[in-house]
Amino acid sequence: MSNTGVAQRLGVAVLTISDTRSIETDTSGQYLVEQLKAAGHSLQDRQIVIDDVYQIRAKVSAWIAEPAVHVILTTGGTGFSGRDSTPEALAPLFDKHIEGFGEVFRALSLQEIGSSTVQSRALGGMANRTVIFCMPGSTGACRTAWEGILKEQLDATHKPCNFVGVLNTART
Template sequence: MAQSNSAAEFVALNIAVLTVSDTRNLETDTSGQALVERLQEAGHRLQARSIVKDDVYQLRAQVSQWIADRDVHVILTTGGTGFSHRDSTPEALAPLFDKEIEGFGELFRSLSHDEIGTSTIQSRALAGLANGTLIFCLPGSTGACRTGWDRIIVEQLDNRHRPCNFVDMLMRHAQQRG
């Protein structure tokens, strides 16, 4: 069972949100907005937000810019993880990872199975670490974003979560980057 060290002071992280879509804009981006609201409710800061077309090179360019920005600790992406001919988030971003977090996709699909059954196999949700920046790639549906944040990401971005979380590692890397 997950534990919390409530005596520790919460560490707020700087998080960028990227929506991958050929059709959405800020007004119609309910998935990106759900992530923004949740990260802010958790006490984190929205560092940047963008919408890019489902294009390998546009995705890599935006995410690479954020990976190089020492003020961005975490990147949340939504969209482009399915199997249509335009879905390219895994192909675009996995090559940028220094380390893949295999357990994220596995756990996401397991939790998602409770909600959408076997359709979860059509999700290619993934996560990784690049230059000390955490990247979580979620499906484009608002429900999937809620599941990913509420049931996995929020705890892993809370330094009080035990037995482990990603915050200490992110803060050490941020100090090393100067």
């Protein structure tokens, strides 16, 4: 992966997957918005969809095709409860899977929540040179992912490598 050595503003979309949250009660989505803006990135869109494979897939597919969106962050739908369906919705869209994201997320999470981390199906992938990271719905899980992985991997100055150099930022 390349590294340009300079900070680069990325266009980011945030999707909360929940049957119960609204913009006013979505603390996880709000946390991600605040962190991406603090890091110098641009919020391109923020939406909430119910935990439905086709609604999730439709929203993310539209963002994958949008030239201004380089990164998609999702929160929710990665567990094992009845309607959790984010992995089933999004994994088929990936051109490449980022196995390391889920592995590192669970390793970090193990320190915080113990063996309960085995129930996390956090995942990442790339589609149309857009990177997609799917996190659990809790604000704590989003904080773990942002602080432990995403903040550095979305920073062009992070060495020895980061995702910025492989994103299709020339589309914007």
